[in-house]
Amino acid sequence: MKEKLILVGNGMAGMRALEELLKIAPDKYDITVFGAEPHGNYNRIMLSPVLSGEMPFEDTLLNDRQWYEDNGITLHAGDPVEHLDRVGRQVKTAGGLSADYDVLLLATGSTPFIIPVPGHELQGVIGFRDIKDVDDMLEASRDYKKAVVIGGGLLGLEAANGLLKQGMEVSVVHIGDTLMERQLDKVAGKLLKDSLEERGLNFLMEAQTEVLIGDERVKAVRFKDGSEVEADLVVMAVGIRPNFSLAKEAGLHCERGIVVSDTMQTFDPKIYAVGECVQHRGNTYGLVAPLFEQAKVCANHLAHMGIAFYQGSITSTKLKVTGIDLFSAGDFVGDETTEELVFQDASRGVYKKLVLKENRVVGSVLYGDTIDGTWYFQLLRDGTDVTDFRENMLFGQHHLGDSGHGEADQLALLPDSTEICGCNGVCKGDITSAIKQHGLFTLDEVKLHTKAAASCGSCTGLVESLLASTVGGDYESAPSKKPMCGCTDFTHDEVRTGVKENELKSIPDLMKFMNWNTSDGCSKCRPALNYYMICAWPGEYDDDYQSRFINERVHANIQKDGTYSVVPRMFGGVTSSKELRAIADVADKFNIPEVKVTGGQRIDLFGVTKEQLPEVWADLNAAGMISGHAYGKSLRTVKTCVGSNWCRFGTQDSTGLGISIEHITWGSWTPHKYKIAVSGCPRNCAEATIKDFGIVCIDSGYELHIGGNGGIKVRATDLLCKVETEQEAKDYCAAFMQFYREEAHYLERTAPWIERVGLTYVKEKIVEDNEGRAALVERFHESQKYAQVDPWAERVAGKDEHEFKPLQFVPTQKAS
Amino acid sequence: MSNKQWLEVGVVEDIPRLGARVVKIESGDIAVFRTSEDKIFALRDKCPHKGGPLSQGIVQGENVACPLHDWKIKLVSGEATAPDEGCTASYPVKVEDGNVYLSLTATGA
Ligand SMILES: Cc1cc2nc3c(=O)[nH]c(=O)nc-3n(C[C@H](O)[C@H](O)[C@H](O)COP(=O)(O)OP(=O)(O)OC[C@H]3O[C@@H](n4cnc5c(N)ncnc54)[C@H](O)[C@@H]3O)c2cc1C
Ligand code: SF4
Numbered sequence: 001m002k003e004k005l006i007l008v009g010n011g012m013a014g015m016r017a018l019e020e021l022l023k024i025a026p027d028k029y030d031i032t033v034f035g036a037e038p039h040g041n042y043n044r045i046m047l048s049p050v051l052s053g054e055m056p057f058e059d060t061l062l063n064d065r066q067w068y069e070d071n072g073i074t075l076h077a078g079d080p081v082e083h084l085d086r087v088g089r090q091v092k093t094a095g096g097l098s099a100d101y102d103v104l105l106l107a108t109g110s111t112p113f114i115i116p117v118p119g120h121e122l123q124g125v126i127g128f129r130d131i132k133d134v135d136d137m138l139e140a141s142r143d144y145k146k147a148v149v150i151g152g153g154l155l156g157l158e159a160a161n162g163l164l165k166q167g168m169e170v171s172v173v174h175i176g177d178t179l180m181e182r183q184l185d186k187v188a189g190k191l192l193k194d195s196l197e198e199r200g201l202n203f204l205m206e207a208q209t210e211v212l213i214g215d216e217r218v219k220a221v222r223f224k225d226g227s228e229v230e231a232d233l234v235v236m237a238v239g240i241r242p243n244f245s246l247a248k249e250a251g252l253h254c255e256r257g258i259v260v261s262d263t264m265q266t267f268d269p270k271i272y273a274v275g276e277c278v279q280h281r282g283n284t285y286g287l288v289a290p291l292f293e294q295a296k297v298c299a300n301h302l303a304h305m306g307i308a309f310y311q312g313s314i315t316s317t318k319l320k321v322t323g324i325d326l327f328s329a330g331d332f333v334g335d336e337t338t339e340e341l342v343f344q345d346a347s348r349g350v351y352k353k354l355v356l357k358e359n360r361v362v363g364s365v366l367y368g369d370t371i372d373g374t375w376y377f378q379l380l381r382d383g384t385d386v387t388d389f390r391e392n393m394l395f396g397q398h399h400l401g402d403s404g405h406g407e408a409d410q411l412a413l414l415p416d417s418t419e420i421c422g423c424n425g426v427c428k429g430d431i432t433s434a435i436k437q438h439g440l441f442t443l444d445e446v447k448l449h450t451k452a453a454a455s456c457g458s459c460t461g462l463v464e465s466l467l468a469s470t471v472g473g474d475y476e477s478a479p480s481k482k483p484m485c486g487c488t489d490f491t492h493d494e495v496r497t498g499v500k501e502n503e504l505k506s507i508p509d510l511m512k513f514m515n516w517n518t519s520d521g522c523s524k525c526r527p528a529l530n531y532y533m534i535c536a537w538p539g540e541y542d543d544d545y546q547s548r549f550i551n552e553r554v555h556a557n558i559q560k561d562g563t564y565s566v567v568p569r570m571f572g573g574v575t576s577s578k579e580l581r582a583i584a585d586v587a588d589k590f591n592i593p594e595v596k597v598t599g600g601q602r603i604d605l606f607g608v609t610k611e612q613l614p615e616v617w618a619d620l621n622a623a624g625m626i627s628g629h630a631y632g633k634s635l636r637t638v639k640t641c642v643g644s645n646w647c648r649f650g651t652q653d654s655t656g657l658g659i660s661i662e663h664i665t666w667g668s669w670t671p672h673k674y675k676i677a678v679s680g681c682p683r684n685c686a687e688a689t690i691k692d693f694g695i696v697c698i699d700s701g702y703e704l705h706i707g708g709n710g711g712i713k714v715r716a717t718d719l720l721c722k723v724e725t726e727q728e729a730k731d732y733c734a735a736f737m738q739f740y741r742e743e744a745h746y747l748e749r750t751a752p753w754i755e756r757v758g759l760t761y762v763k764e765k766i767v768e769d770n771e772g773r774a775a776l777v778e779r780f781h782e783s784q785k786y787a788q789v790d791p792w793a794e795r796v797a798g799k800d801e802h803e804f805k806p807l808q809f810v811p812t813q814k815a816s
Numbered sequence: 817m818s819n820k821q822w823l824e825v826g827v828v829e830d831i832p833r834l835g836a837r838v839v840k841i842e843s844g845d846i847a848v849f850r851t852s853e854d855k856i857f858a859l860r861d862k863c864p865h866k867g868g869p870l871s872q873g874i875v876q877g878e879n880v881a882c883p884l885h886d887w888k889i890k891l892v893s894g895e896a897t898a899p900d901e902g903c904t905a906s907y908p909v910k911v912e913d914g915n916v917y918l919s920l921t922a923t924g925a
């Protein structure tokens with residue numbers, strides 16, 4: 001017999017916990033859900049657009065009744081649980097049902113706080129919490145004219161905006177002098193108020209409600225100062241109270257909410273709780289992102305995996321009023337120990353403030369242009385040192401480096417047909433409608449459904465912003481911990497540390513030790529793990545070639561028709577008549593359809609079939625050429641100019657230096673592809689300032705540049721340092737490459753890596769720490785001992801032979 | 817149609833674990849997969865998305881991730897896993913005494 005799990009509270013947090021549980025342990029429990037509301041679980045956040053008429057209620061359903069049925073879950077909707085017997089492990093409902101549990105999950109949410117002023121029980125006085133409230137408001141808007149919303153916070157303003165859209169005259173009563181003072185500073189609050197006034201809302205600031213007047217139905221609101229406004233409808237949106245009466249009456253330990261531990265367990269080990277009803281480390285939450293984090297942790301423990309911990313959340317807020325862009329996160333007020341960066345452009349209605357403490361973002365308020373909100377929030381959560389770019393931060397992420405992208409238009413104003421993800425051709429409209437239709441909350445879900453941001457990832461920020469502006473409020477923008485992939489809860493960094501500390505030397509060992517929840521991993525984690533192993537255990541670890549993408553497995557680039565392209569290495573971009581002749585012969589012999597010169601100064605042979613590869617390589621090998629690794633997350637090319645050998649401006653032998661650097665670095669596996677260039681003078685003909693590592697020769701030596709990128713998002717390099725001798729240039733080159741190999745996440749190029757960890761940090765380790773640098777150089781050369789084996793020659797000699805041969809040819813047959 | 821014609825294509829060890837090999841027939845390649853638990857499956861070597869060669873993908877559990885755009889295709893049925901939609905033909909296989917037999921009567925779409 002399966003254990004019985006009961007969920008009380010058919011809302012967003014509880015149901016998310018069940019969904020997470022079904023993902024990892026679908027058959028563990030017999031599940032019954034009790035909900036006070038007579039519906040399946042719907043997206044409460046979307047009540048605001050339902051009220052304003054921008055979305056029908058049906059579209060907000062996250063789990064319809066069919067879903068419960070399909071998952072074998074018994075749902076009792078519309079029948080609240082009234083009594084909890086912890087000793088007998090039983091719940092009883094208002095409708096007289098009773099049910100036994102082995103494990104209980106409480107997710108009773110919260111209730112709107114109704115100020116107990118005289119008259120608060122009159123008809124027409126309501127809160128804003130569930131679909132019933134919305135229906136009441138919609139009904140009132142048909143029969144009556146005047147509405148008063150008490151409370152100028154997030155919820156109040158969304159209610160006011162919705163009622164205005166339904167044609168009512170709306171006054172917002174606020175006790176303070178700044179709207180949304182828990183999220184906004186005075187300046188942003190004022191901008192918001194101005195723009196809402198322009199839309200037709202009326203504000204009564206610093207007003208304290210004393211009495212609600214009326215006989216049966218409310219007629220007016222009177223304030224402490226004696227003034228009055230007419231009202232046929234009063235919406236109280238002054239705050240919420242965690243709803244824990246059921247728990248409290250059953251004797252569970254409660255303070256401001258049901259008190260839970262980091263595993264979401266209450267003081268009764270048989271009872272867990274998640275959502276707005278809980279108090280964790282002294283905090284209660286009122287936004288979905290932290291609740292979803294709680295749900296995930298809770299599911300992990302319900303499934304008896306027991307490895308996840310909830311450690312609290314930092315939240316960010318967005319207002320879901322169409323046409324108003326507003327973002328706030330963290331400590332946006334600051335104190336003596338903080339500094340402020342402020343940008344204000346009154347005529348465009350833009351205001352941005354960042355609060356920094358010791359050069360780290362601790363808070364932010366944005367109004368009018370919120371496109372960089374997710375980026376600031378990420379910096380805040382990662383605690384990134386912003387010393388190197390703080391002077392440009394307020395202009396946004398695309399202003400870092402020399403991106404040449406120009407101002408990105410405000411996302412909200414872009415038409416639906418705007419392409420957001422260039423890789424997969426996904427437009428803004430596709431993304432927003434997928435989010436609405438499928439009720440998506442996370443970046444991963446959007447990736448799965450639309451493929452946006454699923455390839456190169458450069459549009460991740462845009463997709464996150466779209467998610468934020470569509471879902472509104474706090475969605476899971478940047479979970480404090482981003483797991484590597486769906487197979488694990490550990491982050492890239494945790495896995496890398498785990499590999500080293502626990503001496504894990506094979507992928508199966510690692511998956512076992514770190515509790516992978518799939519038996520083979522997936523196409524995301526396996527290549528990453530394989531790389532981490534190679535990097536951590538050079539010479540000891542046997543490459544797991546089934547964990548490599550096809551290109552690295554067959555040492556050639558797969559093309560869209562399933563054929564391959566072959567690029568022989570030409571050190572420093574220098575070739576010879578002998579090599580060219582051999583390439584020409586290969587092209588003729590194998591009827592190669594296209595021969596093209598690449599951007600990295602190499603020659604690319606297109607249209608080679610898999611079976612032909614070993615023969616093509618054999619011929620190229622015979623002429624002295626080896627693999628160019630044009631297919632790998634590895635050193636690609638060292639591009640050079642002719643330098644002092646030929647050029648009248650040349651200051652050093654850039655070609656010679658490039659050739660020897662390529663001899664040092666070829667064959668090295670890296671987290672992502674890695675490109676080097678050497679230019680003979682600052683005219684920089686080899687484009688060294690958009691490479692991962694670039695050398696610009698000058699009269700007095702060599703300038704070393706790092707973190708450039710010429711791809712989807714252009715980024716010019718940062719200057720690492722200047723050195724005097726060729727030997728130093730080579731050492732720094734090896735040290736930086738090794739540092740990147742050891743520290744970056746798999747599939748993270750040098751540019752985003754440096755933006756994540758900060759240039760200062762890299763300089764500390766490479767430039768300032770002589771010993772550390774020497775050790776990096778040594779580790780690099782050690783690993784190169786094992787890496788510099790020509791994969792083509794190996795395969796010509798018979799390695800992985802099966803990879804290049806069909807299993808079987810079937811002679812022509814008659815169709816059966 | 818009822819008496820399937822079984823075609824011997826090799827032994828289990830010919831196929832790398834968590835990998836695939838191709839059987840070439842005139843009407844198009846067939847990919848024969850081997851999972852970590854040594855189960856054998858056969859699919860038409862053509863992804864339902866844009867025709868990517870599934871034999872070149874990464875096998876995970878009883879799915880294969882297409883090498884071109886990472887769709888996950890079920891080895892059992894040739895269907896794409898949600899939220900993607902599409903299906904490629906699958907072929908019956910059996911293993912006897914370590915020999916792999918394939919039937920060319922497709923079962924899927
Ligand atoms: C209008 C509105 C707009 C919002 N906008 C945002 C936003 O933009 N961003 C954001 O992050 N958050 C927003 N929120 C907050 C968000 O909706 C909540 O944080 C979230 O829904 C809380 O989830 P929960 O599961 O804890 O509670 P709920 O979703 O409220 O679920 C609790 C459920 O338990 C039921 N219940 C209670 N007691 C019992 C009982 N004894 N027996 C059976 N059932 C019971 C309740 O009826 C309810 O259905 C908004 C909320 C509202 C009302
Ligand atoms: S070669 Fe590069 S730029 Fe050209 S289509 Fe392919 S990915 Fe795009």
Ligand code: SF4
Nearest residue numbers: 641647680681684685
């Ligand atoms: S970078 Fe300078 S040295 Fe090199 S080719 Fe250009 S001008 Fe000449």
Ligand code: FES
Nearest residue numbers: 863866868882885
């Ligand atoms: S062709 Fe297979 S995923 Fe695109």
